[in-house]
Amino acid sequence: MTRTSFWTQAMAITKRDVMRERRSGEVLWVTLPFGAIALLLIPIAIGTDRPTLRAIGVGMFWVIVMLFGVLIAVRQAHTESQAQRDVVALTGIDPAAGYVGRVIASFMFLIGFEVVLAVVTVALYDVPLDGWAWMPLVMVLVGAGLSLLGTLAASIVSTGRSASALVPLLVAPLSVPLLIGATQTFEALRLGRSSLTWTLMMVIVILLLAIAGVMSARTLQES
Amino acid sequence: MTVHPGDAIGVFGTNGAGKTTLLRLLATLLKPATGKATILGADLATDARYDVRPRIGYVGHVPGLYPEMTLNENLSFIATAMGIDHEVVESSLAAVGLAGAADRRAEVCSHGMQRRAEFARVLMTKPDFLLLDEPHSALDGNAVDLVDDLVRQIIDSGGAAVLVSHDRSRVENLATYSVEITGGTIA
Numbered sequence: 001m002t003r004t005s006f007w008t009q010a011m012a013i014t015k016r017d018v019m020r021e022r023r024s025g026e027v028l029w030v031t032l033p034f035g036a037i038a039l040l041l042i043p044i045a046i047g048t049d050r051p052t053l054r055a056i057g058v059g060m061f062w063v064i065v066m067l068f069g070v071l072i073a074v075r076q077a078h079t080e081s082q083a084q085r086d087v088v089a090l091t092g093i094d095p096a097a098g099y100v101g102r103v104i105a106s107f108m109f110l111i112g113f114e115v116v117l118a119v120v121t122v123a124l125y126d127v128p129l130d131g132w133a134w135m136p137l138v139m140v141l142v143g144a145g146l147s148l149l150g151t152l153a154a155s156i157v158s159t160g161r162s163a164s165a166l167v168p169l170l171v172a173p174l175s176v177p178l179l180i181g182a183t184q185t186f187e188a189l190r191l192g193r194s195s196l197t198w199t200l201m202m203v204i205v206i207l208l209l210a211i212a213g214v215m216s217a218r219t220l221q222e223s
Numbered sequence: 224m225t226v227h228p229g230d231a232i233g234v235f236g237t238n239g240a241g242k243t244t245l246l247r248l249l250a251t252l253l254k255p256a257t258g259k260a261t262i263l264g265a266d267l268a269t270d271a272r273y274d275v276r277p278r279i280g281y282v283g284h285v286p287g288l289y290p291e292m293t294l295n296e297n298l299s300f301i302a303t304a305m306g307i308d309h310e311v312v313e314s315s316l317a318a319v320g321l322a323g324a325a326d327r328r329a330e331v332c333s334h335g336m337q338r339r340a341e342f343a344r345v346l347m348t349k350p351d352f353l354l355l356d357e358p359h360s361a362l363d364g365n366a367v368d369l370v371d372d373l374v375r376q377i378i379d380s381g382g383a384a385v386l387v388s389h390d391r392s393r394v395e396n397l398a399t400y401s402v403e404i405t406g407g408t409i410a
Contacts, residue, residue: 087287
C-alpha cells in the first residue's frame with residue numbers, strides 16, 4: 001500500500017460517481033427529460049407569441065438549469081449510505097479530495113445537462129444568438145458554482161433524516177447570485193454593456209464556495 | 224480493555240447494549256464524548272485517529288458496497304484510493320470464493336456474497352486491527368470458515384481483532400478472551 005496523492009483520490013471519487021451515474025442513469029433518464037419538458041411546457045402555457053418567447057428564453061433557460069441542476073448536484077445526499085461513507089472514510093481518503101472528486105463528477109453532469117437544454121431552448125424559444133459566444137464561459141461558471149454548492153449542501157445534510165427537504169432550502173437561496181450573474185451577463189451583452197462585473201461576481205461566488213467546501217470537508221465527514 | 228498484538232477479543236451483549244457503538248468508536252468513525260481510548264497509538268479524541276484509518280479493517284453488519292458497481296469495481300475503487308495494486312483485487316475476491324462473481328453487480332449478489340466481498344476488501348487492505356460486527360451472520364458454512372481464517376491470519380501476523388457477535392460459541396473458539404457489554408459499560 002502506497003500513500004496516494006490528493007488528485008489520485010479525487011479522481012477515484014469522480015470515476016466512482018461517473019460509473020454509478022452511467023449505471024443508474026438518474027441524470028440522463030430522469031432529470032434531463034424533466035428539464036426539457038419544463039422548457040417545452042412554458043410556451044404551451046403562455047402561448048406561442050414569438051417576441052415574448054424570444055424575450056424570456058434566456059431567463060427561462062437559466063431558471064430551469066438552476067432548478068433541475070440543483071437536483072443533479074445534490075443527488076449524492078440520498079444515494080450514499082452511512083455504510084458506504086464509513087468505507088470511504090476508512091480508506092484514509094482526504095475529505096477535501098473526496099469533496100473535489102464529487103464536485104468534478106457533478107460538474108461533468110451539469111455541463112452535459114446545460115448543453116442539451118441550451119439546444120432545446122434555441123429550438124423552442126427562437127432566442128437570438130447574439131452574445132452566445134459567452135455561453136460556454138457562463139455555462140462553465142454556473143456548472144462549477146452549482147456543483148460546488150450542491151456538493152457542499154449534500155455533505156451538510158447527508159447524515160440527517162430530512163436531507164431531501166433540507167437540501168433545496170439550503171441551495172435555492174445560495175444559488176440566486178449564480179442565477180442573477182448568468183441572466184445579467186446576457187442582458188448586459190444584449191444592451192451592449194460590459195458583462196465583466198457579473199462574470200466577476202460568479203467567479204467570486206465560486207471561489208468562496210470552493211474554499212468553504214474544502215475547508216469544511218473534514219468537519220462535515222466526521223459529523 | 225486492552226488489546227495486544229495477537230489478541231482476538233470477543234464482545235457480547237444484549238441488543239442495544241452498545242456493542243456496535245464500541246466497534247464504531249474503535250474504528251475511529253465516532254469520537255468519544257468522554258473517556259479515553261487509544262488505537263494503534265492514536266488518541267481517539269484527537270485528529271491523530273485519521274492517520275491510522277488505513278490500518279483498520281472494519282466490516283459492519285450493513286454492507287458498504289455500491290449496488291450499481293460490480294464487486295470488482297467496488298474493490299478497485301478502494302484499491303485506487305489506497306494505492307493498492309489492482310492484482311490484489313482479483314486475488315482477494317478469489318480468496319473469498321468470489322472469483323466467478325467478480326463482474327456481477329453488487330445489487331444482484333446475495334447478502335452472503337456481499338458480506339464475502341466486504342471480507343475481500345478487508346483482506347486486500349491487510350489491516351493491523353480488525354473489527355467485525357456480527358462476522359458470521361448471513362454466511363454459509365464455507366464462508367464462516369473463511370472469516371475464521373481471516374481473523375487467524377490477521378492475529379498470526381501480529382495484528383489484533385475485536386469481534387462483536389451474538390454467536391458466543393463460534394466467537395469464543397477464535398477469541399483470546401471475551402468481554403460482556405451492558406448498558407454501554409464493559410464488564
